[in-house]
Amino acid sequence: MNLIAVLILFPLVVSIVTFLVRKENIRSAVVRIGAVGTLGLTVYTALQYFNDGLRISLGETEMIEIFILVVEVGLAAYIIRLGIQTKKYLISVFSLFQTALILWFEFTQKHGIEVETSIVFDKLSGVMVLIVGVIGSLICLYAVGYMKGYHEHHTEVKDRQSFFLGVLFLFLSAMFGLVLSNNLMWLYFCWEITTFCSFLLIGYTKTPEARNNSLLALIINVGGGVAFAIAIVMIGMNFETLELSTLIAMKPEALVLIPVFLLCVAALTKSAQLPFSAWLLGAMVAPTPSSALLHSATMVKAGVYLIIRLAPLLGETSVGRIITLVGSITFLACSLLAIAQRDAKKVLAYSTIANLGLIVMCASIGTQEAIWAAILLVIFHAVSKSLLFLSVGSIEHQLGNRNIENMNILMHVSRKLSIYLTIGIAGMFLAPFGMLISKWVAMKSFIDSNNVIIVIILAYGSAATLFYWGKWIGTLLSNGVGKTDGHHGVFSLDEEIPIFLQAAIVVISCLAFPLISKVAIVPYLSEAFGGQAMAPIGLGNQLIMVIMMAVLILMPLGYIPLSKNSKARVTPIYMAGENAGDNEHFIAATGVKRKSELSNWYLEVYLGGKRFTFWSNMTAITLLAIGVLLVIWGWAL
Template sequence: MYLNLYIVMFMVLFFVSMGMFIFCNILLNNDMTIFFEYNFYMLNSVDVIMVILMDWMSTLFLGVVFLISSMVIYYSKSYMMNDKNKNRFLFLIILFVLSMMFLIISPNMISILLGWDGLGLISYCLVIYYQNVKSYNAGMLTIMSNRVGDAAILVAIAWMLNYGSFNFFFYLSYLKNDYFLFIISIMVILAGVTKSAQIPFSSWLPAAMAAPTPVSALVHSSTLVTAGVYLLIRFSPMLENFILFKYLMLMGMLTMFISGLGANFEFDLKKIIALSTLSQLGLMMTILAMNLSNLAFFHLLIHAFFKSLLFLCAGVLIHSFKDSQDIRFMGTSFKFMPLTGSFFNISNLALCGLPFLAGFYSKDLILEMTLLSNMNSLTLFLCYFSTGLTVCYSLRLFYWSFLNNVNQSVLINLHDEDWIMNKSMIILLIFSVIGGSFFMWMVLPFIYMIYLPLNLKMLVILIMFMGLILGMISNYMYMYMYLNKSLELFSFFGNLWFMPILSTYGVNFKILKLGLMFKKNLDYGWTENLIFSNLNINLKFYMNYFQKLHLNFIKIYLYIFIIWILIFLVMLNMN
């Protein structure tokens, strides 16, 4: 039963994605934007209307989301085969994709909140899917970090009550000259930063790796973490040349640098790929803050394909190595899994920006545009150094996972024969190779011709080679440092400069300690004696007393009668 359901959902999403690509082409060629309004009901002067925006950007992004979702669902048919709750998993994935669809097609802040909150809630359900202590902690960190952004969206909606509609699309050019721009802009940027895990909200992204691997492929490529970038791309006409965008550039740069450095000190396979996503999100935020929103959107689309392929390859590896995610226990698998190894290698090279693979078209363009922008030398250094770190950790990941000597037990089952997984990875592989040139014609219809001196033109290739050499050297350094127990540096860089500790214990430790103190001193201390014990004794006394009054003794009635006569006489005398 469930197998048929997986196949049906795969086919529906796949064909809808193909339709979206064709529809995007039509809208792009005719320079059209379609608004569709559906009136649910009208009560007096109040209209409840759902507005859908279909332009080239929303349809193209929907096509990419649906295509990757269909591949992930088809892959999950095999990956989740022996799971007891496979139907629940499928329904959660479908709800996840629908929430992202609401977010993409909405020009209205209210319906954006519907998709935004849906993503947060369902991501929590998926992170705690395996129901152990690690998953619960990761899920709580994820949802609490995202709630900051949800609150910011609510405040932005409240401020938009000053205008006639919640459809921000109509106000983008007007809001540039409005005083309330500052408040709405702060809220929108805060929402985008929390959902896309920029500093100081970065710690939830590696923690969310507690979810099943197909979910990670979906979350890190085209849905949850890209929602913040997409929202800021939509608001970019309003936020251009805004002072807060300079701070956003700084946050993007720092996120890119810290996550790239952290990935070089991490040994968890999925966490390395998660930190790689964090690094790419930092790059998107940086280029967005340079007022190049189309270029950020272009990199967002291309990154989705090779990152989802990278996670699906990681899923095959984790299954083969008896559910172990530690790259130190892998190795020599290239001999036994040549197909998966080839997919993994190509997606890694696309991530690094190897010429004429998908990642090259956006990364090379972004790095050359940074040279033309008015950045300071520190920002420029961080941008290029982080690109070199990408090559460094990609080489390290491939070396430890496929080329190193195996450290695993003898009872491992390395195989490439699961054709359900392989078919979905082949489709993503095709887009990881040709997607760059394919989307460049669609997203960037005008040719960018960037004139630079030869040494600056070759700088990107030089940085890649330097990262490659650094990765080769660092492999031996890691072995030396690890054997000599020099783990302080590992702990600092591998833990994102202690950010997960700061955002968990740093936020709630003092509050919980204060709560424990109040509980000891008040609930179990003087409050119990003064309030609870006294109340208990007094209530018992009065209850016994009133119970005697209700026993219907004749003398009690006589007493009451005499008291009433006395009261009556007193009142007569007073008159």
């Protein structure tokens, strides 16, 4: 228990110290030490407990419970006051209702309910701890250099780096608590802390757009918290337990499925599934480290983590089918919406929501094959997407914008960033990288479970995914139309080292996926479902994919210039007119010299407008409404 407590509390201490320090040099040193320390603690904890696991039964937890209640009441008071001040009264209503409900339950109904196992470290929580600790630490390290450059480029934004970096570490502490808690009250508390951290970071710049987007995120996620709180009260009163493991072991009967459905709704809001996705898109206004940490790699994974935990209760049930359909609609709609985007962070945001939808689909199907794919998707999406966000953040400093159409000159500006970004994109859609392997297994599991509609949705959504990733990587490898002026931002070591390490993690994790399956996923499935589980991909196919991966890495190396002074001959580009000689202008039919432009015209009229988003949201709302009716009908019967 001491090691688990240190793992949770160490980032909290670093957060407090970072809040208090104002001198840049000292603060940077604290953050670097905190990031390296968190990384070391994460790896050490995983080495200690990954094989045998850990279940902690705390005797007297009264002081912890009091601390949690005090913080919850204080947080609720702040949110209620904020909602009144900003005239966003729905925030105040949600916060008041859920806090009053939890307090009523705590003081009138909870007596006599014993929590035997408060903390669980099993294979799934171990995977999540590694994702949070390793990826989170690298992002915090990256933030040191990035935020310095951010305020040099955005002089109009008040410098509150101590606040920003402190919230990042506070979030890491809450995420560790969330994935390790078996006590639903503790899990709920950490869930709400991550919501509050997200609100703070989205509103960092204090612009009207940032403030509105942060309030939208708070409304949606606090609304999800209401569903979570109602589920806790129902579980406690009907089954006299507050243990997640006990809930999962129950039979999927009507009375059980009602709180399970509510927990799934809370998970859908946290993972930004339709119709709750608007908050994640708005979150892209925040500085890139928060986008990478909270809104791609870790916080949004909390929702799918909970659905994976609840998977044994889903499957063929009405709740399972509804959640599967919501995830599938999200995957297809957001994959299509990503095609028409120019802003790199918006492409990454839509891609994140879409892939979370795919994970929701796999988890809610409830079969061993599908859950195997879901866990692998969580791992590969976290490492690849965090690499992409960090690369885009540094590219924005280098190019002055994050328009994908302008990244055709990136090879001239920073070959390193081009390579890192290419690795991240490859990790998302190329064979035999992990995301494609996971989709292959997902497709197989959907076919085996006779979900024909889901198979069709997966096929079309994957085609859209191929389209927008292919468009982006094609722009990168076009090697520029014309040269650059050479005036670009500095790519600091604080940025480069985490990006390099994350690129290495993407490649290593793809090569090591058979080991990940054998050591982590298969043992978890064996424990969750009973009996001996098996990997859905045989050893022979695994070895073939590893060989393909090695070839894919080695072949392009011969095409990468080794220095900026490469003697390779650059030939003029054909522009449907006479090249003016600079590869930027051409002589048009009228004899007028015109500048060549490459711009995004990919179905913007159809996929870039609000109408497509509206109907996608309405479809998801309809499905959830049907889910509510089915749950009520099942309970009434």
